[in-house]
Amino acid sequence: MARSYVHEARRRVGPRRERIRPIIERLVLEHPDAVIALRFRDPVELVVSVMLSAQTTDVTVNRVTERLFAKYRRPEDYLAVPLGELEADIRPTGTFRQKAKNLRGAMRMLVEEYDGEVPERLDELVRLPGVGRKTANVVAAERGATQGIVVDTHVRRLSQRLGLTKHEDPVKIERDLVRIVPRADWARFPHLLIWHGRRVCIARSPHCEDCVLVDLCPSSRVQRSATIVQASAPPPTRLKPARS
Numbered sequence: 001m002a003r004s005y006v007h008e009a010r011r012r013v014g015p016r017r018e019r020i021r022p023i024i025e026r027l028v029l030e031h032p033d034a035v036i037a038l039r040f041r042d043p044v045e046l047v048v049s050v051m052l053s054a055q056t057t058d059v060t061v062n063r064v065t066e067r068l069f070a071k072y073r074r075p076e077d078y079l080a081v082p083l084g085e086l087e088a089d090i091r092p093t094g095t096f097r098q099k100a101k102n103l104r105g106a107m108r109m110l111v112e113e114y115d116g117e118v119p120e121r122l123d124e125l126v127r128l129p130g131v132g133r134k135t136a137n138v139v140a141a142e143r144g145a146t147q148g149i150v151v152d153t154h155v156r157r158l159s160q161r162l163g164l165t166k167h168e169d170p171v172k173i174e175r176d177l178v179r180i181v182p183r184a185d186w187a188r189f190p191h192l193l194i195w196h197g198r199r200v201c202i203a204r205s206p207h208c209e210d211c212v213l214v215d216l217c218p219s220s221r222v223q224r225s226a227t228i229v230q231a232s233a234p235p236p237t238r239l240k241p242a243r244s
């Protein structure tokens with residue numbers, strides 16, 4: 001896309017600070033079911049699920065953890081079996097050797113340093129082997145202790161397309177987002193972008209003609225008149241039903 005066109009598109013939709021509220025409001029209406037898709041019953045299961053979800057689908061993780069959590073109930077249980085057995089139990093999630101090694105390391109640290117409990121603070125969570133900032137943010141948010149904004153591949157793509165950031169680095173994207181997203185929305189904002197990214201703003205071919213953000217998005221492929229659209233204006237009439 002030519003630079004002048006990008007500049008013009010950004011000018012047309014207005015400043016990101018003015019667009020962020022209507023973006024959130026419309027996505028809440030569009031995706032009222034936008035919550036984490038992983039299934040877990042306690043903080044340890046949450047950590048395990050999120051660690052296993054790297055580079056695979058939530059559906060696969062849920063299928064694996066259904067049997068895994070029946071067998072491994074406490075952090076100690078992950079240390080009580082041979083490494084090869086744990087690897088076999090999580091194999092369908094991919095990169096299972098590295099994941100099994102990280103799971104054992106994380107569970108060992110929980111047992112030895114946190115009495116088997118999962119800490120709430122981000123700086124403690126990222127100490128666990130295999131737990132990066134994204135995983136730590138997911139765990140903290142799902143426990144009601146949100147301290148940042150989760151940036152995964154969908155959040156990165158949509159934040160860029162919506163003109164909320166120009167960065168590629170997840171840490172810099174998160175820094176941009178926490179400056180404009182109201183703190184009360186930090187936990188649900190990534191879920192809204194993730195579900196919108198799965199259903200409408202698809203990576204290869206975004207369905208801009210079906211998108212409720214079409215007048216707030218500088219990357220919209222829908223041809224519009226030269227009129228500047230106010231951020232507070234009601235969403236455009238949908239042309240086609242949303243995909244599910």
Ligand code: SF4
Pocket residue numbers: 161162200201202206207208209211212213214217218219220221
């Ligand atoms: S208008 Fe198009 S590019 Fe922008 S958020 Fe919607 S689907 Fe994505």
